[in-house]
Amino acid sequence: MINQAVYNFGVWLDSMESSTMLHESFYMYNWIESTHVLFLMVSLGMLFLIDLRMLGYAFPNVPASKVAEKLSVPMLFGFAVMIITGLLLFYAIPVRSGQSLWFRIKVVLLIAAAVNAFLFHRRMNQSISSWDKDSKAPMRLRIGAMSSIIFWVLIVICGRLIAYDWFDCAHGQSGVIGALAGCVEGQAQF
Amino acid sequence: MSDNNKAGMDDLQMSALAASATILVFAAIYWVVQIQGVREMLDMAYG
Amino acid sequence: MSTSSLGSYYRTMITVAVVLLAMAFLFSSLRIDTWVALKPFFEWMGTTWFGVIGTTWGAAFAVVEAFHLLAMALMGGAIIVSDGRLLGIGFSEMDEREVLDKSHKIFSWGLAVVLLTGVFMACGVAMKIYYLEVYWYKMLALLVGILFAYFVKKPLLKKDLQDISPLVRRAVALSSLVVWFSVAGAGRWIGFSG
Secondary structure, three states, X not given: OHHHHHHHHHHHHHOOHHHHHHHHOOOHHXXXXXXXXXXXXXXXXXXXXXXXXXXXXXXXXXXXXXXXXXXXXXXXXXXXXXXXXXXXXXXXXXXXXXXXXXXXXXXXXXXXXXXHHHHHHHHHHHHHHHOOOOOOOOHHHHHHHHHHHHHHHHHHHHHHHOOOOOOOHHHOOOHHHHHHHOOOOOOOOO | XXXXXXXXXXXXXXXXXXXXXXXXXXXXXXXXXXXXXXXXXXXXXXX | OOXXXXXXXXXXXXXXXXXXXXXXXXXXXXXHHXXXXXXXXXXXXXXXXXXXXXXXXXXXXXXXXXXXXXXXXHHHHHHHHHHHHHHOOOOOOOOHHHHHHHHHHHHHHHHHHHHHHHHHHHHHOHHHHHOOHHHHHHHHHHHHHHHHHHHHXXXXXXXXXXXXXXXXXXXXXXXXXXXXXXXXHHHHHHXXXX
16 A cells, blocks of 8 residues: 555656656756765765764764764755755656665665664763763764664665666566565556 | 974975965866856757 | 975975976876776776676675765765865864864775775776776876875874964865865766766
8 A cells, every 4th residue: 555655656746747857857867966976975974973973983082062063064954955856866756766675775774864863862962961072972872873874874875776776666576575665566667 | 493494384385385276277177168068068958 | 404405395396396297298198198008907907806796796886886985975074074174164163183183084094995995896897987088087186186185285284283374274175175076076977977
């Protein structure tokens, strides 16, 4: 049922003229994708530095709260750009993206990373006064930082693998793969 | 000794300035040419 | 008393000489001759273990490329923080010496991974990139970026930061940002070419 809903939503988006224009544009799709990839340096670059600070590998002599405070502004700006460009990329090719196994795994990982970030932030704010000037954060927060790095490594890998069509519905997937990818029986080719 | 240090610092700064100026000029030329090329391609594609 | 036979501006003279030599190379037939001479090397790259794996298993190539992007993200982060600090845009309450020194360390680690993964990827698409003009622009920008980072920016920033003129700080920070953005941009464009 969920797969049918996602497919129907993708078909509806695909029927929009602007979706087709974006997909078939000479440069626009490439520019949006390039912006999405290049802004990794802003969003993930800042995030990795914050995580590495918590692990004691970056700026150990700068208070952790200062690192988190100063780097989080460009990080959030970077993530905002990536969300916007990501949505546009989805909008350009909605059916294939919605039924891409790697895209779906990426979305799950993004949610997991967001939850991890929320929990990390909350724990950090509750305890930071006691360890702010230490070179490493307490163990629980280090685990959170390490999890964040692992999530984002997997997210980037999944993002890169979206371009590969091994598990595309167009190739007639069945069984578990077909269900996970959201293939709908008798669906039209896109 | 401090004169030597001062000359050393000026040399470092001057060489940094020379290198930076070169990079910025060449980058400006490169990106202007690239953007020009893109504009021509878009003109050809969309009229 | 001068410590160098070239006088007290030896570094500047060497920099200018390198720039002039590079321009002489780029705007002469030496450039094409070198490119032709490199063809056998690129053909060999495709036959290496890296090249065979890269062409045979798309997944391996994609995963290595993902790590190339992750290392690039780390490098980019380090550059944004250090050059932002030099430009006085943000990060102002973080100790400058600490920020610049540690950023350079992180940048170096990121660069090492970028180069390693880049070599693997180049082997996988050797002949494609050999004929791609944008690839050579990227390599030129990469070489300039590396030379600039280690032979201009790093020696300059080793000195007392108070003694560096604001103009030089801004010029160095801006060029560093521009050159690495050019490397990243050209790299992205390789994916859309050929």
